[in-house]
Amino acid sequence: MQAYLGAIWKCRFFWLSLVKMDLRSRYRGSLLGLCWSLLHPIAMTTILCVVFRFAFHQALDTYAPLVFTGLTFWGFISASVIQGCGCFFQGESYIRQFPAPMAIYPLRNVLGAAFHFGIGIMLAMAIGFVYGPDVREIYGNPSATRFQQLLSLPSLLPTCLLLLMLGWSLSILFGLLSVRFRDTRHLTEIALQGMFYLTPVMYTIDTFKNQQRLTRLLHCNPLVPFLDLIREPILFARVPSLATYAASAAVVMVSVLLAVAALRIEERRLIFHL
Amino acid sequence: MARIELEQVNLTFHVRQERGVRLKDFILKRLFMPSRNPGMKVHALRDINLRLERGDRLGIIGHNGAGKSTILKLLAGIYQPSSGRRVVEGRVSSLFDIALGFEGEANGWENISFRSYLQGETPTSVRAKKQAIAEFSELGDFLNMPVRFYSAGMMVRLAFSIATAIEPEILLVDEVLSVGDLAFQNKARERMREMMAKAHLMVVVSHDLDAMPQMCNRAVWMDHGQVRAMGPCAEVVAAYRASVGGHAIAA
Structure with missing residues (x-):
């Protein structure tokens, strides 16, 4: 295990330069520059805001940041999974030439997605700071200022680390699966579409507090604690509870263990299935 | 050893x-x-x-x-x-399928760097070698172009120049490579001879x-x-x- 991680670290210049190249070729020749990363979540947020405003008379000042954080998170997860499906095919020519650890090929997509996620989160933090909640009310302290809200933001650091592990392991799992089964990507896209509606991306669980069965179902969704970890500090100026961290860490642990087990079985024979 | x-x-x-x-x-x-x-x-x-x-x-x-x-x-x-x-x-270095594994969107220089990293180089060592690799490939200004516009011959030239810019302990070679035009082939053969002489151990098919x-x-x-x-x-x-x-x- 340690030797494997060491081997990944040893070729860090390789996968880092691939990530850099991907980002550069994506931004090259586009006036939008970094806004590229934000284009999709912003456009989606706008659409959802308009729809929900007219259909459900949703107040925009609380709804827009909620949807935006949700979509930024979802963008990372779906990119990790969908691009993960193709990662070993994408790296096939390297796999055939160099004996590098297989786990670096999913890393390429995940780090790219993480970059976009990071930019999205920074914008979300800015929005949260400007249009954020009334901190005086939240802290029960009439003299609290907006800047106190910033104190809850460092809690996002462990969150990002957990997300990175989650994205990487999911990418490995779906990558290996699609080498074995050629229709994985197709089926995964459909499953993700369903999962999108079962995850509180464009709503909160509280929206359905009258429907107990649905609420219970939503609480079983392993992605829910991650959304809480992101939204609590940004939207509500609160540090997430330890229980939320523990739940997320447990999900990450399961995903990582599965990925390690799958790699252990498939690493040696992957090349024969490419 | x-x-x-x-x-x-x-x-x-x-x-x-x-x-x-x-x-x-x-x-x-x-x-x-x-x-x-x-x-x-x-x-x-x-x-x-x-x-x-x-x-x-x-x-x-x-x-x-x-x-x-x-x-x-x-x-x-x-x-x-x-x-x-x-x-x-x-330290193993292998010369087979070398024309595979280029990033089409990236230019020649970028491809030189990341392929060298895969061969175990570091940014410092690559910086020192980059110029020599470029010179050997004789691609000149084409190196500033994305490699997806390269002809097959140019691609092989670049690949060969990168792959042979190392001093391997163990050299693995598959077939005698036919690389590029006549002038480059002679040069390539010379480079191969040098490399084979330097390698501590060699296996050739x-x-x-x-x-x-x-x-x-x-x-x-x-x-x-x-x-x-x-x-x-x-x-x-x-x-x-x-x-x-x-x-x-x-x-």
Whole structure:
């Protein structure tokens, strides 16, 4: 295990330069520059805001940041999974030439997605700071200022680390699966579409507090604690509870263990299935 | 310290008629009907024993599909043995399939960097070598262009220049590479000779039986995944020649 991680670290210049190249070729020749990363979540947020405003008379000042954080998170997860499906095919020519650890090929997509996620989160933090909640009310302290809200933001650091592990392991799992089964990507896209509606991306669980069965179902969704970890500090100026961290860490642990087990079985024979 | 040791190495793998299985087929067919996409077992290498020390130059000969390239890939660590022991000590550099694995969107310079990283270089060492690689490739201003616009010849030039810019301890070569136009071929041959001379240990797969005894001191004759003969290069090549010649007469 340690030797494997060491081997990944040893070729860090390789996968880092691939990530850099991907980002550069994506931004090259586009006036939008970094806004590229934000284009999709912003456009989606706008659409959802308009729809929900007219259909459900949703107040925009609380709804827009909620949807935006949700979509930024979802963008990372779906990119990790969908691009993960193709990662070993994408790296096939390297796999055939160099004996590098297989786990670096999913890393390429995940780090790219993480970059976009990071930019999205920074914008979300800015929005949260400007249009954020009334901190005086939240802290029960009439003299609290907006800047106190910033104190809850460092809690996002462990969150990002957990997300990175989650994205990487999911990418490995779906990558290996699609080498074995050629229709994985197709089926995964459909499953993700369903999962999108079962995850509180464009709503909160509280929206359905009258429907107990649905609420219970939503609480079983392993992605829910991650959304809480992101939204609590940004939207509500609160540090997430330890229980939320523990739940997320447990999900990450399961995903990582599965990925390690799958790699252990498939690493040696992957090349024969490419 | 360069050393290669193969002990009772076997390599088997399963291939399928169709490239992959579909998940829905897998689930349905397993339950209800026999597979229409039967697997085939390939026994690519059988009981290979090999011991190479520093200074050895090994040539691998044999007919097509005998397992020559497979051994090379096994030594490079790309294939893992299904059973048996493989020990390879020393920094390996392999010259096969070098024209694969370029990032089309990136330009020549970027491709030089990341391919060098894959060969174990660091940013500092690459910076020192970049210029020499560029000069050897003679691609000039084309290096500022995305490599997807390169012709096949230019691609091979670049690939060869990068792949040979290292000082390997163990050098693995598949076939004599035909690279680029005539002028570049001569240059490439010269570079190969230098590299082979510098390498502590070399394994080369080739069909060029005349050149083999000049390059190698030992040879292995592969036949259907098995070692048919091993020993001093000239002897093995002669035996192989005799057998191939015999076939030709019989036919």
